[in-house]
Amino acid sequence: MTTTATPxxxxxxxxxxxxxxxxxxxxxxxxxxxxxxxxxMAVFFVVPVIRMVHLGLTVPGDDGTTTFSFDHWRSVFADDxxxxxxxxxxxxxxxxxxxxxxxxxPLALWVRQISAAWRSFVILVVLSPLLTxxxxxxxxxxxxxxxxxxxxxxxxxxxxxxxxxxxxxxxxVVGAIHVFFGFMFLALLSAMSRIKESEIEAAMDLGAGxxxxxxxxxxxxxxxxxxxxxxxxxxxxxxxxxxxxxLGGSSQPVMGSEIYKQALVYLQxxxxxxxxxxxxxxxxxxxxVFSGLLRRRALRGLGDE
Amino acid sequence: MSERRRPGLIPxxxxxxxxxxxxxxxxxxxxxxxxMSFTGSPFLSYPWQEDGFSLRWYAEFFDSPTFxxxxxxxxxxxxxxxxxxxxxxxxxxxxxxxxAFRLRSTLNLVxxxxxxxxxxxxxxxxxVYTSSVWDWGSGLxxxxxxxxxxxxxxAIATISAALTGFDxxQEYAAYDLGAGxxxxxxxVTFPQIKAGFFAAAVMAFVVSFDNVAxxxxxxxxxxxxxxxxxxxxxxxxxxxxxxxxxxxxxxxxLAAIIAIERSFGVQRLLGTGAHR
Numbered sequence: 054m055t056t057t058a059t060p061x062x063x064x065x066x067x068x069x070x071x072x073x074x075x076x077x078x079x080x081x082x083x084x085x086x087x088x089x090x091x092x093x094m095a096v097f098f099v100v101p102v103i104r105m106v107h108l109g110l111t112v113p114g115d116d117g118t119t120t121f122s123f124d125h126w127r128s129v130f131a132d133d134x135x136x137x138x139x140x141x142x143x144x145x146x147x148x149x150x151x152x153x154x155x156x157x158x159p160l161a162l163w164v165r166q167i168s169a170a171w172r173s174f175v176i177l178v179v180l181s182p183l184l185t186x187x188x189x190x191x192x193x194x195x196x197x198x199x200x201x202x203x204x205x206x207x208x209x210x211x212x213x214x215x216x217x218x219x220x221x222x223x224x225x226v227v228g229a230i231h232v233f234f235g236f237m238f239l240a241l242l243s244a245m246s247r248i249k250e251s252e253i254e255a256a257m258d259l260g261a262g263x264x265x266x267x268x269x270x271x272x273x274x275x276x277x278x279x280x281x282x283x284x285x286x287x288x289x290x291x292x293x294x295x296x297x298x299x300l301g302g303s304s305q306p307v308m309g310s311e312i313y314k315q316a317l318v319y320l321q322x323x324x325x326x327x328x329x330x331x332x333x334x335x336x337x338x339x340x341x342v343f344s345g346l347l348r349r350r351a352l353r354g355l356g357d358e
Numbered sequence: 359m360s361e362r363r364r365p366g367l368i369p370x371x372x373x374x375x376x377x378x379x380x381x382x383x384x385x386x387x388x389x390x391x392x393x394m395s396f397t398g399s400p401f402l403s404y405p406w407q408e409d410g411f412s413l414r415w416y417a418e419f420f421d422s423p424t425f426x427x428x429x430x431x432x433x434x435x436x437x438x439x440x441x442x443x444x445x446x447x448x449x450x451x452x453x454x455x456x457x458a459f460r461l462r463s464t465l466n467l468v469x470x471x472x473x474x475x476x477x478x479x480x481x482x483x484x485x486v487y488t489s490s491v492w493d494w495g496s497g498l499x500x501x502x503x504x505x506x507x508x509x510x511x512x513a514i515a516t517i518s519a520a521l522t523g524f525d526x527x528q529e530y531a532a533y534d535l536g537a538g539x540x541x542x543x544x545x546v547t548f549p550q551i552k553a554g555f556f557a558a559a560v561m562a563f564v565v566s567f568d569n570v571a572x573x574x575x576x577x578x579x580x581x582x583x584x585x586x587x588x589x590x591x592x593x594x595x596x597x598x599x600x601x602x603x604x605x606x607x608x609x610x611x612l613a614a615i616i617a618i619e620r621s622f623g624v625q626r627l628l629g630t631g632a633h634r
Binding site for chain 2: 065083087100101102104105159160163166178179181182184186188189190191192195196234266267271288293299313317325330
């Protein structure tokens, strides 16, 4: 398998012991230990997801039966509304990812240079919101950005006129960046450990300026972590709906909120399932294509030497 | 090696300003909420304005049956979730780390896979499944199931890491001294790695307690959760009750962070920076 991005959590199983047990009891043990987990996940995750995908491909027929159909999948692309929702979702995902990356990368680089005490402090401050609920954080942004809020009042003191900061796409992106920043930062932090100080010194000895060193020595080495962070944030940002609802309101629906509406308001579970499947496929496809492209460029760069 | 001090990659002024800006960005919503929760006014305002500093909205929170029930429901759910998740994950992690068997990779993959599926999808899939196949209405059962599914990956990762990092020779020494396997694990291994289990439990608790995306699909007349109630409340009206409720929630989440930091050390857990 090609090298994948440095994961935030260890996704691959750790090294197994060398010898296998001979006795029947010994051979059975791992299966007994693993049985609760396997059964639970099979029953309450694997099967429901498969059934959901299947549901999204069915349409109720006239006589109470269901027939196979791509109708629900088509509905995402079929009309202007569906397409607008899709594009908005992808746009929000994109800008959130870019925003997180641009903000977090210099921070991750800087954090390497400061003392251990400061480093711990910054990391703690930046990561602790990860352990609060997104509802809480979104509420905070609503209070910051609403028309009578502190930001707007400051803006009007500065002479900027009537500005509505809430209930627009940019508010959603700002909120999403706030919520997912920690994930990007985590991924970048572990990527930074791959940087070799000696290579930086060598490049600077050869006369390269800081920006050049970052662009040509540091960034390529950290690329797997960058890809990993972008993948995580993009996937999360495209799937969010609570953030979009709170900060964007009903004027800014995203695919997640469409799924919610179809399932819980209109009780059209099959339509909701279809949209959810399409969302998952599109997000996965974008991630696969994007990280594949980036990886190929990185490898090509190494091959030039 | 080099005699002169080499300038760091990021110039000092830029680094400090950039970091300060990000810290402000990260903390601003919390500060605003904290301040606004202490207002004495019936409207959104700050404690230094109008009606001054007051705890009335916190009192209002604990007086409100909707919020209080949701708070208790959330706490209960989070506790049960972490217990169930911890149980399943501990057994599975033991199998994955200490044995080589044919289903090993599959088991690990299955347990970790909810990370790759959007919460919206997990929520919808479970809503449909628990209603049609098991005929469960809204209630603790289906919320519990959903929360266990989304917290298992974290628990597995944490406990596997703790188990892998442990030097088994100590356990083998206990065998040599005549201890049975269970006794050896209980008296030698577990006391040394219990921080990892604790961290996994707290992580599961926090993920469950804070969860919005999945819980929104699972709630109903018989069970709700605090983040969902705050969300519903904030969508419809906005009074200082919302930030007060949010602060109560955050206090509990932060108490969990401190618990993790004390027991396991967040940095070691994340494998970042500081060389301890």
